Amino acid sequence: MTKVEVKLGTKIDKAELLSTDISKLAILTATRVIKDEVEGQYEYGAMTQCPWCGHIGYTSGLDSEVYITVICGVCGQPFQA
Secondary structure, three states: OOOOOEEEOEEOOHHHHHOOOHHHOEEEEOOOOOOOOOOOOOEEEEEEEOOOOOOEEEEEEEEOOOOOEEEEOOOOOEEEO
16 A cells, blocks of 8 residues: 655634735645646645645645645635645
């Protein structure tokens, strides 16, 4: 059996969400969304868990150096991953 690592998100409030650049948001989806890889970029996709509702899904656009704001595709709550 293959073991999958799941990154647990951290809750944020709506005020912090409103101060986030909307172009930097990621969405937690139930299935993997395939994107073309571009040389020199450090974004990656991983399994992520929503800290609000517990949904586990795929988040693309994660950055290895900074936390990004993610919107859960099930409950709609914001969190950082």
